[in-house]
Amino acid sequence: MQMVEAILAGQRLALARLLTLIENDAPEGWAMLDALYPRTGQAHLIGVTGAPGVGKSSLVNQIARALRHPQDGEPPQTVAIVAVDPTSPFSGGALLGDRVRMRDLSGDPGVFIRSMASRGALGGLAPTTAAVVQVLDAAGFKVILIETVGAGQAEVEIARLAHTTIVVEAPGGGDDIQAIKAGLLEIADLLVINKADRPGADLTERALRSMLELGYPRGHHHPEEWAVATTQPKETWVPPILRTVATEGKGIPEVVRALRAHADYLRASSQWQAREQARLKDILDHMLQAALLARWQAGLPHGFYQEVVQRLLRRELSPHQALEVLLNQMPIPSAENSRLVP
């Protein structure tokens, strides 16, 4: 566990190595994560999502900078950035973003940047990202920014790893407002209109505001997912809509203030714990499902599963009937009996 101690002592190379082990699903990586796990739970996890081209990387960059060099008397915070690009190899976005970031943030020991440009080995991008975030949390970074493209299968899952989710928009054609945004609005705690110096920012804000009103008709805050909260929040949080021009640093202090306000809200309303609980249960349940399936398959008679799948493909069993047969390890009905309709 020398490497664990090196990580806790702040050695970046050891940290980078462990993250690689985790991404490769190496058993020694798991063992080290187990050892580090009691140290987790300190960081504010912030998801940043939105369509490509809205300027997520610049925004993340500027938020990190503002947290490192606060202008309002708050103490500087250590920051880790996890850039997840589930769309590679088609997109070079993650790498490009990194190069820009490197120029701005490199040399600062209080910032650690990691990009994940490939699907992890743990059965999806979300579990791997969760593990990477746990390591960074244990390593002592107080804010972890998780940046992911808001399009694709994994983005909502990844955003749910966070305490606070920022959905980034940019002014665009009126048509596009219904766009990506619909699915993402449900998970937004902060809405940021970046590139707000472009024409159409007012229109975008109006559209977002009216969609928010549709979505929070009676002051409700969160979709059902968070209804696991053991205590009802004392007041509700309505996602603020903020404008930024990240490339010029405009509007960033307001975003940082809103992030702090949301963390305070979560803590005061016990939502912090509720989200943590929902998140950890979710991770555990995903791991459990995969493990139970693997174990159950190992216990089946040789060729049984394949035989049922063949029957399914030959339309002799419906998916529902195939499930029954598999679960109960029933003798496979003959083709004649299962064809209820002649």
Added chain:
Amino acid sequence: MQMVEAILAGQRLALARLLTLIENDAPEGWAMLDALYPRTGQAHLIGVTGAPGVGKSSLVNQIARALRHPQDGEPPQTVAIVAVDPTSPFSGGALLGDRVRMRDLSGDPGVFIRSMASRGALGGLAPTTAAVVQVLDAAGFKVILIETVGAGQAEVEIARLAHTTIVVEAPGGGDDIQAIKAGLLEIADLLVINKADRPGADLTERALRSMLELGYPRGHHHPEEWAVATTQPKETWVPPILRTVATEGKGIPEVVRALRAHADYLRASSQWQAREQARLKDILDHMLQAALLARWQAGLPHGFYQEVVQRLLRRELSPHQALEVLLNQMPIPSAENSRLVP
């Protein structure tokens, strides 16, 4: 099974009722689907996806029309349209699209339209959509168009229900090309640039073409998911890029021809079967995982799972350790023993 016979006899009301039962996860719906299942496997399943605002509904509408009234001597085909909107209640897209479609296609007994604006009860939108598609297939519709917004968690899964996936784009800012498209490109069999009379269509086409070249560097066709094919295809399919102005019917015959060509390609290369197999296995595995988890949880000592989750939340167990404890129903390690790092 009177309703099953009514459906096979082409009675639309019975069909609509069964679809409602399926969407509500009613046991009698399942039984009827079991009875109908041997009749499935005849339809060409076509997924249509893309960002909102690109004109998916108009395109689907026009494809349905062209299939009903072919100009090239091919026989007319019966068509079902399943419009899936995973983003409701924030968006009224599905309903709006339906109203437009109704005006164009209503009164034609060879067309059946169903919109699904809510998450199904079967553990997600994809399994419910799969079941709805199976019913329509059994009911005898030869082409089933599955339209879904290319943004959100379920879209890729839903597109994978199809034999052929059309990804729809529209000309837009250069920035946006990296957009949604990256994730969707991987699943595209046909790329359609709709609203091609707008400025920027050339740029969009060039961008798509260069992304395709990146993605298919050595003539490869499909991402790993389809590597389950038992036989290698004899030749590869490179997604054609087609231009349409759906509202005016422009370019539609070419899209229909490309759809037929893709179906021929799939059949000739045995990819048709391979995709069917992958799809059905996927549906079955999802149902299995959910069922195994439920069954396993029912067999646990009362409060055991909750206790492990509490330990997880208190950071006394890592997710990985919690998994081990749960799977092996080991005595829960005391907090002292599990804290490997002091």
